[in-house]
Amino acid sequence: xxxxxxxxxxxxxxxxxxxxxxxxxxxxxxxxxxxxxxxxxxxxxxxxxxxxxxxxxxxxxxxxxxxxxxxxxxxxxxxxxxxxxxxxxxxxxxxxxxxxxxxxxxxxxxxxxxxxxxxxxxxxxxxxxxxxxxxxxxxxxxxxxxxxxxxxxxxxxxxxxxxxxxxxxxxxxxxxxxxxxxxxxxxxxxxxxxxxxxxxxxxxxxxxxxxxxxxxxxxxxxxxxxxxxxxxxxxxxxxxxxxxxxxxxxxxxxxxxxxxxxxxxxxxxxxxxxxxxxxxxxxxxxxxxxxxxxxxxxxxxxxxxxxxxxxxxxxxxxxxxxxxxxxxxxxxxxxxxxxxxxxxxxxxxx
Amino acid sequence: xxxxxxxxxxxxxxxxxxxxxxxxxxxxxxxxxxxxxxxxxxxxxxxxxxxxxxxxxxxxxxxxxxxxxxxxxxxxxxxxxxxxxxxxxxxxxxxxxxxxxxxxxxxxxxxxxxxxxxxxxxxxxxxxxxxxxxxxxxxxxxxxxxxxxxxxxxxxxxxxxxxxxxxxxxxxxxxxxxxxxxxxxxxxxxxxxxxxxxxxxxxxxxxxxxxxxxxxxxxxxxxxxxxxxxxxxxxxxxxxxxxxxxxxxxxxxxxxxxxxxxxxxxxxxxxxxxxxxxxxxxxxxxxxxxxxxxxxxxxxxxxxxxxxxxxxxxxxxxxxxxxxxxxxxxxxxxxxxxxxxxxxxxxxxxxxxxxxxxxxxx
Numbered sequence: 088x089x090x091x092x093x094x095x096x097x098x099x100x101x102x103x104x105x106x107x108x109x110x111x112x113x114x115x116x117x118x119x120x121x122x123x124x125x126x127x128x129x130x131x132x133x134x135x136x137x138x139x140x141x142x143x144x145x146x147x148x149x150x151x152x153x154x155x156x157x158x159x160x161x162x163x164x165x166x167x168x169x170x171x172x173x174x175x176x177x178x179x180x181x182x183x184x185x186x187x188x189x190x191x192x193x194x195x196x197x198x199x200x201x202x203x204x205x206x207x208x209x210x211x212x213x214x215x216x217x218x219x220x221x222x223x224x225x226x227x228x229x230x231x232x233x234x235x236x237x238x239x240x241x242x243x244x245x246x247x248x249x250x251x252x253x254x255x256x257x258x259x260x261x262x263x264x265x266x267x268x269x270x271x272x273x274x275x276x277x278x279x280x281x282x283x284x285x286x287x288x289x290x291x292x293x294x295x296x297x298x299x300x301x302x303x304x305x306x307x308x309x310x311x312x313x314x315x316x317x318x319x320x321x322x323x324x325x326x327x328x329x330x331x332x333x334x335x336x337x338x339x340x341x342x343x344x345x346x347x348x349x350x351x352x353x354x355x356x357x358x359x360x361x362x363x364x365x366x367x368x369x370x371x372x373x374x375x376x377x378x379x380x381x382x383x384x385x386x387x388x389x390x391x392x393x394x395x396x397x398x399x400x401x402x403x404x405x406x407x408x409x410x411x412x413x414x415x416x417x418x419x420x421x422x423x424x425x426x427x428x429x430x431x432x433x434x435x436x437x
Numbered sequence: 438x439x440x441x442x443x444x445x446x447x448x449x450x451x452x453x454x455x456x457x458x459x460x461x462x463x464x465x466x467x468x469x470x471x472x473x474x475x476x477x478x479x480x481x482x483x484x485x486x487x488x489x490x491x492x493x494x495x496x497x498x499x500x501x502x503x504x505x506x507x508x509x510x511x512x513x514x515x516x517x518x519x520x521x522x523x524x525x526x527x528x529x530x531x532x533x534x535x536x537x538x539x540x541x542x543x544x545x546x547x548x549x550x551x552x553x554x555x556x557x558x559x560x561x562x563x564x565x566x567x568x569x570x571x572x573x574x575x576x577x578x579x580x581x582x583x584x585x586x587x588x589x590x591x592x593x594x595x596x597x598x599x600x601x602x603x604x605x606x607x608x609x610x611x612x613x614x615x616x617x618x619x620x621x622x623x624x625x626x627x628x629x630x631x632x633x634x635x636x637x638x639x640x641x642x643x644x645x646x647x648x649x650x651x652x653x654x655x656x657x658x659x660x661x662x663x664x665x666x667x668x669x670x671x672x673x674x675x676x677x678x679x680x681x682x683x684x685x686x687x688x689x690x691x692x693x694x695x696x697x698x699x700x701x702x703x704x705x706x707x708x709x710x711x712x713x714x715x716x717x718x719x720x721x722x723x724x725x726x727x728x729x730x731x732x733x734x735x736x737x738x739x740x741x742x743x744x745x746x747x748x749x750x751x752x753x754x755x756x757x758x759x760x761x762x763x764x765x766x767x768x769x770x771x772x773x774x775x776x777x778x779x780x781x782x783x784x785x786x787x788x789x790x791x792x793x794x795x796x797x798x799x
Contacts, residue, residue: 251508252507252508252509253508253509326549326550327544327545327546327549327550328549328550328551328552328553330505330544330550331542331544331550331551331612331615332552332563333505333529333536334503334505334536334537334541334542334616335536335537335541335563335564335567335615335616335618335619336533336534336535336536336537336538336564336567336568336619337563337564337567338533341563341567345552345555345563346552346555349552349554349555350552350553350554
């Protein structure tokens with residue numbers, strides 16, 4: 088009978104070989120009741136410090152899905168496109184240069200001198216790539232600016248309403264509700280008309296179109312953001328740490344900025360991405376209604392608005408900016424969800 | 438700040454004097470009488486235990502004394518004197534000089550009483566820098582020393598950590614450090630160990646007691662557990678339905694309790710030398726509705742000693758034999774009339790309705 092091969096003992100167990108008794112240090116290492124394990128060494132024992140892997144400690148990109156990376160990639164692409172077009176570091180031709188021969192020529196058209204215009208030209212014979220790139224700048228500027236206005240004012244008022252409650256809350260919530268009761272598009276139109284009107288009537292130079300749009304869309308978003316901030320601030324205000332901060336003599340402003348804002352911010356941030364998406368669409372809507380950025384400055388909205396009459400003859404002029412808006416909005420919505428699901432995890436960690 | 442802090446240091450009366458404090462909450466059902474005419478006195482460096490079951494108004498009492506109740510829908514009256522100064526009607530802006538620096542509070546649940554998104558060091562230094570004019574570095578050193586004194590291992594590392602990285606017991610120690618940061622003269626500990634594992638309850642209570650004696654700080658220890666206050670309080674106030682039903686120095690209360698409610702509370706603590714599977718003693722029924730409290734003694738519907746008089750007429754607070762002992766009862770425990778009442782109830786098989794319901798479920 089062949090000799091049984093020695094059973095390989097797992098290397099994490101002390102040797103069971105009777106001829107070599109385990110050394111005292113080995114016994115200590117493997118004894119679960121080892122008093123040495125009671126010393127506070129988080130690396131070894133984990134006693135004392137509960138250093139678990141927590142969401143806050145995760146690397147930023149860890150655990151993202153492919154779709155999330157695609158969305159991030161698209162947003163980086165769009166932002167780069169906008170910044171490069173605006174600064175002129177990289178040009179795709181002059182967005183204002185009309186070449187009559189190229190007018191209404193579709194993508195990849197080679198006849199009639201349209202060669203080199205990969206996405207074709209608009210009805211004035213201007214290169215679509217150049218216009219889309221510069222349009223990205225205008226659209227992003229308006230939407231990010233508007234949401235920034237909405238978040239600073241709406242978020243601030245919402246936190247104040249949620250923290251103080253009582254009459255302040257009643258007044259602010261009432262104001263939000265009144266603002267919400269006016270259809271958003273009508274409200275924005277009225278604001279644009281008003282802001283343009285004040286500029287003209289006072290005889291001074293009117294506000295720049297982009298600023299007017301930022302204010303108009305921003306003001307419309309205030310009640311939406313405000314209500315979310317209020318609800319979040321209200322629930323965080325009930326937490327004992329807010330009471331504890333007051334019991335330590337913290338002033339109201341300090342409680343709101345130091346205790347409430349950092350807790351309300353994640354909820355607001357995920358809404359912000361969705362808000363930017365909505366604002367891009369709102370800019371396009373206003374452009375089609377004729378109150379957007381004035382041509383020849385391109386924005387995604389006014390490229391569609393100006394050449395919407397060509398929809399049947401040269402569909403690419405309206406489709407290309409529409410696709411840009413569509414994909415960007417999709418990416419922002421998706422990222423908004425990713426951000427929200429990431430920050431929701433923190434509740435479990437509390 | 439510092440001048441105000443020591444301005445009345447030579448005041449030699451009681452640190453805290455509460456007279457006829459009432460705290461009513463406005464609700465849709467009517468006024469909720471959460472605290473209804475409570476008087477108590479606390480000397481410097483002493484510990485007062487406030488005991489009662491859930492809903493007896495003990496937490497509201499502590500918060501009402503500190504004026505930390507919600508801003509709206511609360512009616513308070515009576516008198517709260519801190520070092521002789523009336524503070525009941527002070528606005529939050531004026532109370533801020535007391536909060537943290539003169540009186541401070543530890544909350545029940547360490548899971549929610551620390552800001553989840555603020556580093557521990559920051560949470561402590563916030564309070565220090567609010568009240569004391571010190572540099573950031575000094576505040577940090579102070580905070581680190583505080584963490585060491587509440588026996589947090591590796592305080593320097595903990596300063597940069599977030600609350601979720603610590604266990605419940607550790608978090609409560611952090612809360613204690615925060616509460617003690619500015620050296621208050623009076624500490625309210627609102628059920629400081631209720632949310633903790635029993636194995637760390639004693640540690641945390643000992644830690645508070647040690648800090649208290651080192652700082653000569655007075656403490657109001659709020660709890661539902663007579664066992665917690667037994668060895669730690671100088672005086673115990675038993676609350677029921679927003680009222681003080683018995684008040685006595687600790688040893689007097691345990692040797693000569695007069696109020697049937699105190700007796701029932703003590704009986705409901707499981708004893709270690711009992712046989713296993715002994716039925717736990719409970720107090721039958723529920724605390725009364727605080728919107729329409731019963732006309733007579735508030736405890737009458739649940740009391741073993743209940744008589745006709747208890748239901749119709751509320752007993753006044755009256756002094757006991759020992760100095761400082763007061764209670765509200767017509768038929769006190771351990772007196773001839775109490776004994777007679779209990780015997781009569783047993784003879785006539787008369788037990789309170791709530792008790793009867795509890796004895797025969799369904």
